[in-house]
Amino acid sequence: MHYPEKKLQVISGVIDSVIDKILEFESKYKVQLDNVHPNYTQSARNLIHYLALRSFDISDLQEKLDEIGLPISPESKNSIYHRLLNFKTILNSLLNIDPPAHEDIHLTNKEAKIIQHRNSQVIFGTIKNKRETAIMITQPTEAATDKNFVESLLKLGMDCARINCAHDDEIVWKQIINNIKEIENECKIAMDLAGLKIRTGKITPGAKVIHIRPKRNMLGKLVAPARVWLAPKGIEPPKGKQVDAVITVNEKWINKSEKGSTIVFMDARGKKRKIIIDEKENNGIWGLCNKSAFVTIETVLNVFFEKNTTFEVHSVHDLEPLEAIIFLSNGDLLRLDKEPISGNPAVLDDDGNIVEIAHISSTSPEFLNNVQVGDPIFFDDGKIGGTVIETHPKYLIIEITNAKKKGGKLRADKGINLPSSKIDFRGLTDKDKKDLKFIAKNADIVNFSFVNNKEDVAALLEELKKLNANLGIVLKIETSEAFRNLPSILLKAMENYPIGVMIARGDLAIETGWKNFAIIQEEIIQICDAAHLPDIWATQVLENLTKKGIPTRAEITDAAMAQRATCVMLNKGPYLEQTVKMLDQILCKMQRIQNKKGALLPQLEFNENL
Incomplete structure (x- = not known):
């Protein structure tokens, strides 16, 4: 030729x-x-x-x-x-x-x-089911008490368990780890440092209401009834059992109830509902409810015994307050307080006019001082977005510009992202240093959240040296600064062995901008490939399936593309076991037809000060 x-x-x-x-x-x-x-x-x-x-x-x-x-x-x-x-x-x-x-x-x-294979194996161990891509699963709190649930995850394909130190405590973490290791000692344990995550503060609790919610799929079809624990005050549900609602009741009729007894009541909306007693356990009873119901302190319980031939009327004794929520729509104003004031929804007068705008505080108010008028701000992984229109010594005023048509739900302890604001913080928080002592003794991998530069890595390496810790390090890339500095971050981290990279797509997409994120995600994969380092495809993988029981077409495609990474991470949700099974099948099938492929390579802009 x-x-x-x-x-x-x-x-x-x-x-x-x-x-x-x-x-x-x-x-x-x-x-x-x-x-x-x-x-x-x-x-x-x-x-x-x-x-x-x-x-x-x-x-x-x-x-x-x-x-x-x-x-x-x-x-x-x-x-x-x-x-x-x-x-x-x-x-x-x-x-x-x-x-x-x-x-x-x-x-x-x-x-x-x-x-590359050696570096992957030392981080994730031997991968199950002849897969080339590992599965990492974020552990819910129930993994501390439900060993059967943990065993199911391991059998379905979990290769690595992730525990987020931003949630729960050392007692729960230790119970989760013990349950995993007792079943499969080879399963790797990865623990996330919480890092500097600015979050929303507390919201004033709502009314004392219990929402009984059976599990339904996206079509509204009943998947499983809600399991309701009914017992006198102080009698907790047995550990390790699924519980969807707790109702405190008088103990007088507990002993009279048998399997098949029925509780009939009108809920707070005036809808007739029924709870069927399923079993008695530890001075309490389990009931099953097939329909959604709202129970308040005024709800009257008609308890039918002996195949419904006799009944008694009882009341609800005590309830926990309903989870507090602030609804926000486009055009609404929100006050973000720098002082620890409990948040509240907007206050309206009789004519529907706003008397006081909604407000909520921040868990890290010191980092709001550099925010400027015009800066964008996002809440809860970008589900709600806005623009700062006023700055004051004690608060910011935000105009909501991006929320669902029917209103976005803002809750306590949700992330706040300020992608254009200068947040002056480096290294490890005091909580990180405390948690690192536990991680060094109990885990295989530390996931380093919000790393931004090689100096942050140096701080972590120094802390590990003080602890004489032999840990793998996974660098969570979730800011635009971290992406620009990725080569220097990797070279510094490579002083430790082993290391890996997590593409933390939730914060990264917000911080870098939606239009840039797809390219940045690909660039991180290419850089990891060049450095022979394992990478983790994380955030919202099969999220709809995990939370609602049925996947979307887009997330199936996303899961298929994730096969190109070394590991895929799943978050917790009520349908987690079903999600693990599907992800395992997708990854196994995709590796038959897909491998990492070449891509067009325009000039890469990176910080050359390595």
Whole structure:
């Protein structure tokens, strides 16, 4: 086949320029390369080669290769220098040029794959079901008390268990870990440092109401009745049992009730509802309810005994307040307090006019001082968005610009993102340092939240050194600053072995902007591939299936694309077991037809101060 000589010469010149840049980068970043762990020597070098390659617009070169039909592309990321030299040899042969001698030993593609597999295995262990992609699962609180639930997750395909230190406490964490290790000691335990996560403060509790909610799918079909625990005050539901609602009642009729006894009542909306007694246990009774119901302190319970031939009338003795919610719509104003004032919905007069706007506080008010008028602000992973229109010493005024048509629900302890505001914080919080002591003794991996630069990594490494801890580190990339600094973050982290990267897509999408996120997600995967590091595809994977029992088409596609990563992370929800099963099937099927593929590589903008 004839190839145009002039085009071959142009391509050869580009390859020469890339090779020269590689040698320049190796010299420029020699100190960083010398400091990495011995297991990362070749990987760090290949990462530097990748950065040298990406300092050019390689997409133009790819187009030239495609134009002349040359069937080899130089953009393979896991053994860049070796591929470039081989490619140069082919070009020299086509141009009848004697190739120069290259005496250096370079990492081959086969050797790179072996390194990648080793780095993945040391983080996630042996992956189940002959999958190439691991499954990490965020553990709900019930995993501390329900060993059967934990065993089910492990059997269905959980390779790594994630515990988020932002929730629960050391007692619950330890119980979860013990349950997992008793069933499958090889299962890896990863624990997230909470990091600097600005959250909404407390909201004044609502009315004392219990909402009994049976499980239904997206079509409204009953999947399982709600399990209601009825017992005298102080008698808690048995540990490890599913409980959807708790009603405190008089103990006089508990002993009279048998399986099949019935409680009939009119709920707070005037709808007739029925609870059928299923079993008695520990001075309480379990009831099943097939329909949604709202129970208040005024609800009258008609209790039928002995196959409904006799009955007694009883009352509800005490209830917990309903979860507090602030509803926000586009155009609404919200006051974000810097003082710990309990939040409240807007106050309206008799004519529906707003007397006082809704307000809520922040758990980290000190970081609101640098917020400027015009800055965007997001709540609850971007579900509600707004713009700061006023700043005051004690509060901010926000105009809601992005909420659901019927109104967004703002709750306590939800994340606040300020993507354009300067948040001046570095390193580890006091809570992180305290939690790290527990993690060092009980976990295999520490997930480092909100890392932004190599100085943050240095702070973590120093703390691990003080604790004499031998932990794997997963770097959670969730800010635009972290993405810009990713090469330097990785090189610093590679002083530790092993490490990995989590693409924390929830915060990352908000911080970097929706229009940029898809590209940034791909760039992180490419960089991890070049560094031979395992990456985790995280946030909202099969979320609708996990929470509502049926997936959307879009999230099935997302889960299929996740097969390209080393690991996929699932969050908790009532249909988690069903989700694990489906994800396992998707990943196993996708790996038959999909592997990591080449992509167009325009110039990558990154912080060169590694």
